Amino acid sequence: MVIVMGMEGSANKVGVGIIRDGEVLSNPRKTYITPPGEGFQPAETARHHQGVIVDLVDKAIKEAKIKPEELDAICYTKGPGMGAPLVCVAIVARTLAQLWNKPIIGVNHCIGHIEMGRAITGAQNPTVLYVSGGNTQIIAYANKRYRIFGETIDIAVGNCLDRFARILKLSNDPSPGYNIEQMAKKGKKLLQLPYVVKGMDVSFSGLLSFIEERYNSLKKQYTPEDLCFSLQETVFAMLVETTERAMAHTGSQEVLVVGGVGCNERLQKMLEQMCLERNAKCFATDERFCIDNGAMIAQAGLEMFKAGVITPWDETFCTQRYRTDEVEAVWRTD
Structure with missing residues (x-):
């Protein structure tokens, strides 16, 4: 023991x-x-x-x-x-x-x-989507190392969400990402945002700059809920695409999402849908x-x-x- x-x-x-x-x-x-x-x-x-x-x-x-x-x-x-x-x-x-x-x-x-995700969910050898305030990586294990198949080339997805929340002056309690998630559930109008996937890597800084520079004009046409909805749909689609590509490359039939952003129910649902189409399993943990x-x-x-x-x-x-x-x-x- x-x-x-x-x-x-x-x-x-x-x-x-x-x-x-x-x-x-x-x-x-x-x-x-x-x-x-x-x-x-x-x-x-x-x-x-x-x-x-x-x-x-x-x-x-x-x-x-x-x-x-x-x-x-x-x-x-x-x-x-x-x-x-x-x-x-x-x-x-x-x-x-x-x-x-x-x-x-x-x-x-x-x-x-x-290792916490593997222990809690029982996932054996998953492709890992690690998404947090400081890190964004697509990872798979091989030969005694957790290999990075793709990652952000600028800011992490959590940092992108945090900085977007500051533009809208959203509360940091309990977290900016959680408050964005709740507002996004009420969003109805999708704003086309820059979608940047480069091979296996993703980029979020251009998308964030796009919103920052145009926010005063965008808020006349889109509600804060619409913007939260649009941001989530775009960045999560980028992450699901690169995760699926890593699964295809490794032959993996499991996905494990970890990190603070991994609590997001919309991201989990998008991953589950992708896994369903591939006859794969999706594993996630809660905020604990x-x-x-x-x-x-x-x-x-x-x-x-x-x-x-x-x-x-x-x-x-x-x-x-x-x-x-x-x-x-x-x-x-x-």
Whole structure:
């Protein structure tokens, strides 16, 4: 029986999760929410995380009904993400590892999403659509690596949605993407937006600039609900197209959508429709596990720990750029 604690804080969510052999024992989380029209800055986000993370550790241990000495390892997000928030969580992880005399494991944020998704849904070897505020990638596993088949060449889809929400002055509570999703359900009129797919890669910055530059004239013809509807339909169609192409290339019959944007029910429905036409299966999780959380870092760390992967003390740093395909997935069996 292996019990590990995972700590995540790469963006505006900070969480601590405890997992025992794949079972989630606890997974408390806090979100730093800024006023409408504003994004979150690294320094202020880090200060938020510093103010709540000790309480989250305490809460996670109490909810899990364990004692610190029962833990086998402490895991933390090594990257990618925002520098200051990453570092503040890593410092807490290093401190606890020393206080409790536990091994420490630095986890790739994306690998955390993938392994959590696989554990929760039971997907075996899926093509993965990873969509979040900072990342957009189409991924498939081969020969001990999660290979990137396609990705955004500029901004992530979540960042595109966030910045669009700022144009409309939508609330950041609980998240800009969620509020866009609810408004899009009432949209009726489709605005033709730039649709940019280049091979296996996608681009969102031109689409965002198109709306930003024309917003004053567009709002005379389209309601905010129409614009939310049009944005979702366009960017999600781009993602489904490239995901399907990756499935065709790999011969995969499974799709797993992970990351914060993966909670979007419209995106899930579009993926399900594509899978239905291919006689494939679509897997997704709800907001407990697709939004950044500590349990996903614990789950990936658990797999690494059982495979004998421990991070040497002099390598327990953070990096804002940590590619998914840099990690050797020694825990996977081909």
